[in-house]
Amino acid sequence: MDEAQFQDLVDRQGEDLARWPEAVRVEAEQLLAVSEAARRILGDAIALRAAFASGRPIRAPRDLAARILALANDDDGAAA
DSSP states (O other): OOOHHHHHHHHHSSSSSSGSSSSHHHHHHHHHHOOOOHHHHHHHHHHHHHHHHHHOOOOOOTTTHHHHHHHHHHHHHHHO
């Protein structure tokens, strides 16, 4: 398993590895033991869940929608 696969699993399965299917959980735990990037991915997911659970409103930056649309309409795919 690489970090991209791990990110996909965190996105689909959530940040609680105990809830993951055993086969992928074992691979994920092995990756976490050696990969700072994987630990960062998991830490970010845990922080995001905590932010949502806090009950405090989460607001996007004022120009976020415009930036997303600009990137979506950018012909060469480069960031604005």
